Amino acid sequence: MPQSTKHKKLIIILILIVVLPLLLLAWQGWKINQDNKQLNSARFDSLVSARLNQVDTVIQSYFEEMQIQWGLQIQQWNLGNDQIRKRIDDNGNIRQIFVIDAQNKRQFPPTNEAVTQAEQTFVDRLELIWRDPQMLITNQSNQLELGESKGQQIAANTKKNSRALIKIDSASSFSSTFSNSTKPSSAPQSMQNADAIAQLDKQEKIQAEISSMSAPVTKSASYESSKIAKSKTTPRSSTNKAKRQGWYMWHWGSDSNLIFWQQKDNGIIVGVEMEPVRVKADLISRLPDTVPGDESSDFRLRLLDTAGQVVYQWGNYQLTSAKDVPQQKRPLSYPLSSWALEYHGEPFNQSALSRYTLLLTFFGFAFLISALAWFLYREQTREMRLAEQRVQFVSQVSHELKTPLTNIRMYAELLEDQLEQQISEEQPKRYVQVITDESKRLSRLISNVLNFSRAPRVHKREIYPDDIVKQSIEHFSPSLEAKQIALELALNADEEIISDPDILEQVLNNLLSNVEKYAANGKRLDIKSEIKDDEYRLSVRDYGDGISKSERKHIFKPFYRIHDKLTEGVSGTGIGLTIARQQAQHLGGSLEYIDVDQGACFELRIPTK
Known part of the structure; x- marks a missing residue:
């Protein structure tokens, strides 16, 4: 095979040795980079979800406290008309109060005497309740079942993503940022824990306590709903002593109105309509402030009401427009199920350091492979040059041997012819024959060497x-x-x-x-x-x-x-x-x-x- 052809084949083989591993490494690096990007994106989404869950927990803790507070107070109230009106005037948290007796008749605002303008407006707002007071109980039952389903789904997603992904340093930083930015005067205990996993555990315990407190309510409400389905005119049984209470939310105009209601042992239902402005103010006081220049709060959380209007927002991330699409959005838990939380921030981008690391690894490996290929090429070409030099040397020696060998063979044949004519003894002839035969054999050997080292002329x-x-x-x-x-x-x-x-x-x-x-x-x-x-x-x-x-x-x-x-x-x-x-x-x-x-x-x- 010509040396030029061998040289070309060597170059092609070395190029393949360099290019194929580099292509494989590039593909593997791209795949690893994509997998890391998806993993980090999932971690980021999990952290954002955990943050929204924490805010929802803060809002839920407010209603839990209100439920306990109002539940105890209502038990001690005098339900006379004058006493109810005085209580409304003295308590800024109360907008209006209603009382429904055991026969589903409205007791307050009264039906047998004149009412104030505010009371009449309240009667108009709650027209559906007066028609069917049992919708308070059925609404509570449905909302508990819906809340339990949503809670289980959120908890499952949170436990699946957060416990697998949140165990990284950024989780602690993420949670501690939220806790440190919360107002110290009104921050609940659940917001003082910086560790995301501990927060999840605490949230599970709170949900368990709520479920245990609400379990009798749910059962009773479901039983009462089945009774109503059979006959709505049947009065509530006074023998049913189970205490039932909860929240009822409805919309009137652009406002979201909240009522906390409780059914007493004697069957009377007492409802307190919360002052919407005061509820919003209480919720805002429990949420974090925006600290200008705080790099750890490079995001924006927005609390939206039923109409999609911003109730409160915090964080240093600046929205480009009011129509910015949030990275995550989730509804609040009952009773503010029609409200929502939005998270806005910079989109997740792969760390430049990780990209540079992959590039440096790729180029480092490419350099090593190229250096190895160059070394192999140099050694192989050196061996090829040495082999070619050896062949040339043998060819030259063979060529130098051919001329004297030809002369030896020629004179041996001449001597053989003369001996045949002049000498009759066989032994000298045999000697000459051996010389001639060996010369011929050596001539063939030299011809082979010469023919092997170069192409013959045809x-x-x-x-x-x-x-x-x-x-x-x-x-x-x-x-x-x-x-x-x-x-x-x-x-x-x-x-x-x-x-x-x-x-x-x-x-x-x-x-x-x-x-x-x-x-x-x-x-x-x-x-x-x-x-x-x-x-x-x-x-x-x-x-x-x-x-x-x-x-x-x-x-x-x-x-x-x-x-x-x-x-x-x-x-x-x-x-x-x-x-x-x-x-x-x-x-x-x-x-x-x-x-x-x-x-x-x-x-x-x-x-x-």
Whole structure:
């Protein structure tokens, strides 16, 4: 193979060695980067969700406190009309109060005496309640069931995401930021815990307490609802002593109105309409302030009412417009189920440090691979140069040996001719014959070395190929006879062909030389020739031990020799078959091994024209 072709193949292989791992590394790095981006985005969403849950917990704690406070106070109230009106005037948290007796009749505002303008407006606002007071209980039951379902869903999502993702340093920073920014005068205990996981545990406990307090209410409400479904006119049973209370929210105009109601043991329902402005003020007092310049609050949380109007907002993130889409939005828990919380902030972006780390890793690995490829290229080319220098040296030496060897052979043949004419003794003739034969063998060896190191020049002309075969056989006859190898000839190519006689002779010499060296124990050599399908076909077969199937694919490789008991001690270069095949290819033909039942057989095919 030409050195330039080997050089190109080496470059292609080294480029593949560099490019393929880099492509694989780039793909793997991109995949890891995408996975990390999704994971960090999920962590970020989980932290935001935990923050919104904390705010919702703060608002819920307010209504829990109000429920306990109003529940205790109502038990002690005198329900006279004057006492109720005085209580409304003295308590800024109360907007109005209603009382419904055990027979579902309105007791206050009274129906049998004049009412104030505020009381009449209140009666108009609660027209649905007067028609069916039981809707307070049924609404409470439905809201508890809805709240329980939403609570379970939120808790499941929070536990699934937060417990898996929130255990990172940013969780503590995120929660502590919320706690530190809360107003100290009104912050509930649940907002003073900076650890997100502890906050989740506490939230679960609060929900459990609420559920335990509300369980009887839910059961009773459900039972009462089923009774109403059967007959709405049936009075409530005074024997049912279960205490029922809760919140009722409805909308009148643009306001969201809240009523806390409680059913006493005697069946009377007392309801307190909360002052909306005071409720909003109390809620705002429990939420964090905006601290200008605080880098840890680079976000904005907004509390929206039923109409979507902003009740309160905090955080240093500046919205570009009022229509900015929040990153997360969730409704508040009962009773403010129609209100919502929005989180606004910078969209999550992959850390530039992680991208730079991946790029540095990629370029570092690319540098190492390239350096390794360059080192291999340099070493391989150095070995190729050394091998080429060796071949050139051998060629030069062989060429220098060829001239004196030719002279030795020529004068040995002249001496042999003269001895045949002047001396009748056989021994001097045999000596000269040995010199001549060894000179010929050495000449063939030198020719092989020269032909292996460079492509021969092909000089085609008209020849009779069988004459070339006979000439080669004549050169090998003495050695074949000495080893008692019987020769069987079947030369049937008596036509002229156009080819190079020197190259044809070299191919045949290499084949006969192998028979002489490796197959002498077969004691037989068959040579056949014919012209068929515009091809000259020559087969050389011996009857030695042959070549195993595992070795056949290697025999045409340069310098390959079969190392076994048949070849031990036999001289050879391992390039004879290689040169023979190359010479056949230079003639436009081929040299192949033919599978036979005994020995080895090689077939030469060359075109006749």
